[in-house]
Amino acid sequence: MKFPHTPALRDGVGPSSVVLPLGPWATVLDFLVERFPGVARVQWLQRMASGAVSCDLGHTLASDAPYVAGLRVYYFRALPPEPKIPFDAVLLHQDAHLLVVDKPHFLPVMPSGKYLQETVLVRLKNKLGLNDLVPIHRIDRDTAGLVLFSVNPATRNAYHALFRNHQVAKTYQAVAPWNPALPWPLRRESRIAENAHFMQQCEVDGPPNALTHITPLENLGALARYQLEPITGQRHQLRVHMAALGLPLLGDGIYPTLTPEGSADYAKPLQLLAKSIAFTDPVSGQALRFESQRALRPLAELARETGP
Numbered sequence: 001m002k003f004p005h006t007p008a009l010r011d012g013v014g015p016s017s018v019v020l021p022l023g024p025w026a027t028v029l030d031f032l033v034e035r036f037p038g039v040a041r042v043q044w045l046q047r048m049a050s051g052a053v054s055c056d057l058g059h060t061l062a063s064d065a066p067y068v069a070g071l072r073v074y075y076f077r078a079l080p081p082e083p084k085i086p087f088d089a090v091l092l093h094q095d096a097h098l099l100v101v102d103k104p105h106f107l108p109v110m111p112s113g114k115y116l117q118e119t120v121l122v123r124l125k126n127k128l129g130l131n132d133l134v135p136i137h138r139i140d141r142d143t144a145g146l147v148l149f150s151v152n153p154a155t156r157n158a159y160h161a162l163f164r165n166h167q168v169a170k171t172y173q174a175v176a177p178w179n180p181a182l183p184w185p186l187r188r189e190s191r192i193a194e195n196a197h198f199m200q201q202c203e204v205d206g207p208p209n210a211l212t213h214i215t216p217l218e219n220l221g222a223l224a225r226y227q228l229e230p231i232t233g234q235r236h237q238l239r240v241h242m243a244a245l246g247l248p249l250l251g252d253g254i255y256p257t258l259t260p261e262g263s264a265d266y267a268k269p270l271q272l273l274a275k276s277i278a279f280t281d282p283v284s285g286q287a288l289r290f291e292s293q294r295a296l297r298p299l300a301e302l303a304r305e306t307g308p
Contacts, residue, residue: 005058007074012125013116015074025067043078052076077116085118092290097283098159099133099149100290105269108141120147137163145274145292158282163233169278171229172238175271175296176247178224185215188241192234199254201236203244210234212241220299223306238272250302271296
């Protein structure tokens, strides 16, 4: 009888896995080289030599391990050294079920692409030793502000259900161009879908799937600070809606124009902040509200930089 065995985390990161299909491969190594052409054979040899490849029987796999269809193989990704992101998330709340952090601009929530250790999730796992930690929702790497994490797998779905059922009140603040001709405050409702470039979303014809309430808080010259209240949670919803109104967010490197990767300027972050979040805790029944301690740059300062 086979007992599944998942390797322990390494530096706060769990392994990836693949189930071996029926096939002609003599060794697990042969399969991995063919299955992942972007990883050189010598790299798989190095991973196996360091014990970074194992199976659900609970033992590591050497380079000559025979191929067995149906076996689940675990492996740890190897990434080039990550550039250090010189900002950190601030822990605002922690209990047996829920953790709330105040994220800085530029720091991703989850491992993705070239980011692994330099993410909120992995940093928190390494710092707090909470191996079961999972984000309940996400905000963009470019966005600062509040992110909620589930601590306990047994109650995780109850918190996810809050977001699925739109039972969370979220407010954002943003700085963007000012247009006094628009009928403020306004309601932007549209259908958002993937654009031609995978990094972008766009508005398309069809039944609406995204709704945002937009209210100006103050304006100075050509700029204004807005309160954004997303009722739904489409990817890049706030950025797409503001750009579609002709009001792209200040510092946005994706909308309306996609800038080259690696061109982020730490001195000029996206002016978007997840400011507050409120809901009834599904476990305790208590009304909870959290507010970011961060703030966007002063409007007068931004107005001087952008000119008249």
